[in-house]
Amino acid sequence: MADIALRLPVADERPAVNSWIAPPLLILAALFFFPLALIVRQALTGDGDVLSIAKFASVFASREFHHALGNTLTIALAATAGCLVLGFVLSVLIAFTPFPGSRVIARMIDTFIALPTFLVALAFTFIYGSAGMLNESLKALLHLDLPPVDFLYSQWGVMLSEVTVYTPFVMRPLLAAFSLIEPAQIEVAASLGARPLRIVSRIILPAALPALVAGGSLCLLLTVNEFGIVLFIGAKDVITLPLLIYDKAIQQFDYTTACVIAVVNVALSIALYSLYRFVVAYFGSRRAGLV
Amino acid sequence: MPADLAGTANAVPAVVRVGVERAADRSSSGIGFEDVTVAYNGLVVLDSLTLAVNPGEIVALIGPSGSGKTTALRAVAGFVRPVRGRITIGPRDVTNVAPHARNIGMVVQNYALFPHMRAEENVAFGLRARGAAADVIRQRVPECLRLVGMASYAKRYPRELSGGQQQRVAIARALAIRPQVLLLDEPLSALDAQIRRSMLDELAKLHRELPSLTVLYVTHDQTEALTLADHIGIMRDGKLVAFGDAQSLYRYPPNRFSAEFLGRANLLPVQALVATGGGMARVRFRDGAFVARNHHALPDGGECLLCVRPHDLCLAPPDAASNALTATVKSVQWQGDMQSVELDVDGHLLRVSCAPMHAPPSPGAPLTVHFSATQATLVPETMVRG
Numbered sequence: 001m002a003d004i005a006l007r008l009p010v011a012d013e014r015p016a017v018n019s020w021i022a023p024p025l026l027i028l029a030a031l032f033f034f035p036l037a038l039i040v041r042q043a044l045t046g047d048g049d050v051l052s053i054a055k056f057a058s059v060f061a062s063r064e065f066h067h068a069l070g071n072t073l074t075i076a077l078a079a080t081a082g083c084l085v086l087g088f089v090l091s092v093l094i095a096f097t098p099f100p101g102s103r104v105i106a107r108m109i110d111t112f113i114a115l116p117t118f119l120v121a122l123a124f125t126f127i128y129g130s131a132g133m134l135n136e137s138l139k140a141l142l143h144l145d146l147p148p149v150d151f152l153y154s155q156w157g158v159m160l161s162e163v164t165v166y167t168p169f170v171m172r173p174l175l176a177a178f179s180l181i182e183p184a185q186i187e188v189a190a191s192l193g194a195r196p197l198r199i200v201s202r203i204i205l206p207a208a209l210p211a212l213v214a215g216g217s218l219c220l221l222l223t224v225n226e227f228g229i230v231l232f233i234g235a236k237d238v239i240t241l242p243l244l245i246y247d248k249a250i251q252q253f254d255y256t257t258a259c260v261i262a263v264v265n266v267a268l269s270i271a272l273y274s275l276y277r278f279v280v281a282y283f284g285s286r287r288a289g290l291v
Numbered sequence: 292m293p294a295d296l297a298g299t300a301n302a303v304p305a306v307v308r309v310g311v312e313r314a315a316d317r318s319s320s321g322i323g324f325e326d327v328t329v330a331y332n333g334l335v336v337l338d339s340l341t342l343a344v345n346p347g348e349i350v351a352l353i354g355p356s357g358s359g360k361t362t363a364l365r366a367v368a369g370f371v372r373p374v375r376g377r378i379t380i381g382p383r384d385v386t387n388v389a390p391h392a393r394n395i396g397m398v399v400q401n402y403a404l405f406p407h408m409r410a411e412e413n414v415a416f417g418l419r420a421r422g423a424a425a426d427v428i429r430q431r432v433p434e435c436l437r438l439v440g441m442a443s444y445a446k447r448y449p450r451e452l453s454g455g456q457q458q459r460v461a462i463a464r465a466l467a468i469r470p471q472v473l474l475l476d477e478p479l480s481a482l483d484a485q486i487r488r489s490m491l492d493e494l495a496k497l498h499r500e501l502p503s504l505t506v507l508y509v510t511h512d513q514t515e516a517l518t519l520a521d522h523i524g525i526m527r528d529g530k531l532v533a534f535g536d537a538q539s540l541y542r543y544p545p546n547r548f549s550a551e552f553l554g555r556a557n558l559l560p561v562q563a564l565v566a567t568g569g570g571m572a573r574v575r576f577r578d579g580a581f582v583a584r585n586h587h588a589l590p591d592g593g594e595c596l597l598c599v600r601p602h603d604l605c606l607a608p609p610d611a612a613s614n615a616l617t618a619t620v621k622s623v624q625w626q627g628d629m630q631s632v633e634l635d636v637d638g639h640l641l642r643v644s645c646a647p648m649h650a651p652p653s654p655g656a657p658l659t660v661h662f663s664a665t666q667a668t669l670v671p672e673t674m675v676r677g
Contacts, residue, residue: 182403187370192417192468198420
């Protein structure tokens with residue numbers, strides 16, 4: 001009797017649940033899967049109707065693709081490493097060496113995440129650009145004709161901008177992880193003779209590792225796909241995959257090549273996102289003592 | 292014996308005991324507080340504390356929350372810096388020494404084991420931090436784990452240990468560095484009552500095996516303090532209001548707060564004190580007179596408090612010269628191995644603890660209780676150093 005009573009509502013609710021899922025699925029399909037399918041189809045058929053991977057082969061063999069892929073990975077990995085180092089140091093300072101205003105800074109991190117990425121590139125142009133504050137000041141001070149600081153319009157400029165923009169994405173989970181470390185652990189470690197560097201490396205870093213890896217994976221994912229900063233900096237030789245797609249599609253009207261590169265970019269993003277999810281799940285399980 | 296204590300009943304191997312003890316002898320030091328004041332943003336939380344913990348002694352600091360006892364311990368550890376005064380460990384002034392350079396062992400309420408390290412790695416942490424040689428670490432880690440009965444749990448992570456086991460590892464970790472002093476900050480508070488009693492016995496046993504280890508023990512639990520401590524300091528509002536050996540402080544509390552905080556006490560306001568010699572005095576209460584110990588040599592003619600512990604009140608006269616007092620029964624509570632009777636004497640509450648009665652008195656009935664003059668103490672309302 002109890003079984004019947006329990007089963008009946010489930011049987012009644014199932015169609016209702018399905019009907020609720022349908023509208024968001026339709027919207028997702030229309031807005032995301034359909035355009036994505038069109039891109040894949042264009043990449044595989046080109047302007048004809050025959051499926052072929054010939055275009056993939058020719059794109060993979062091209063120097064500009066190699067160059068863009070190399071740039072994308074170099075910038076993404078370097079910027080992620082920079083974000084991890086800077087994010088960790090800043091988070092440790094904010095969390096463990098409280099100073100006046102540290103709480104305000106911690107809250108500002110959220111605001112920073114909400115800002116459009118190209119704003120930083122714009123700000124850097126004002127500061128480090130050829131006619132920026134720094135170069136103008138140095139030229140006046142040292143009586144120079146040419147701007148002495150010339151890194152902005154290169155990979156370094158892109159990396160610095162991305163580190164500035166994406167460091168808060170590492171800091172946010174790190175600060176949350178730091179808030180879970182018992183202050184008593186740090187005090188006991190100090191009482192046992194550990195100096196601050198040892199405490200950071202042996203107590204704080206292991207506790208923060210899941211957050212660090214998760215934040216780093218997210219950074220890597222975002223920097224691989226970064227478009228605004230690279231476009232805004234406008235460095236001559238710095239062509240990344242997103243920029244190459246833009247160039248092929250908008251400037252050269254070569255939609256098939258653009259779609260092939262887009263498929264590669266999407267595959268790379270999905271792989272990185274899978275890595276991110278795996279890391280989060282793995283460390284989440286370890287924290288719960290399951291792994 | 293609870294499962295987590297299994298293995299601890301075994302005698303500590305002599306070689307371990309001797310090794311750890313010799314090391315403790317070499318480093319045995321007292322702790323000195325000289326007029327130590329600690330303030331947070333101008334708010335004084337520890338006020339002019341002057342106290343000496345002798346080498347090899349256990350001193351318990353007890354008091355309610357916010358009394359400053361933990362602040363005193365943290366000042367010794369170096370986690371708070373006094374605004375005034377001086378702290379010494381042995382002959383060394385450590386007031387401005389960084390925590391890592393003080394050579395102290397510390398055990399806290401929530402164990403604070405490092406969760407990503409196995410028990411043996413936790414114990415080795417302090418040795419590694421001090422740059423101990425690998426063979427020293429190999430020898431001392433199992434030695435300390437054996438001392439606390441945790442040798443067979445060396446490979447386990449903290450999450451795989453019970454609360455009592457974690458606390459044992461925390462103690463082993465503190466002892467491994469052979470500290471000059473051991474600071475225990477409410478180390479048993481997070482344990483349930485049964486484990487706490489066992490751990491209390493274990494701590495007492497540990498100190499018997501390491502008699503030269505100086506221990507500063509902070510607790511709000513009077514039982515822990517009375518069981519373990521050679522001397523007890525009672526703190527209130529950042530001040531040390533009483534200090535003395537555990538038995539004297541219990542029998543002859545130097546003020547009302549100490550009498551009420553350390554054990555349960557019946558306190559009756561009495562007048563017209565007259566010394567009768569032999570450390571005794573006669574006082575008046577209502578129309579009657581009592582004879583009690585005048586341990587604090589209170590002056591004649593004054594007012595003070597008569598302190599009698601609940602278990603010193605009897606229903607029959609304990610001796611020929613005992614005091615007697617008639618009161619009204621307020622309530623009777625059976626508590627298993629004892630009976631608690633609450634009495635009302637002119638608006639003053641009086642508690643009696645006695646063996647279970649076959650025919651307990653009814654509430655509202657008159658009852659005469661007796662107490663020996665030697666078991667009653669005259670206590671001043673305000674502070675007298677014990």
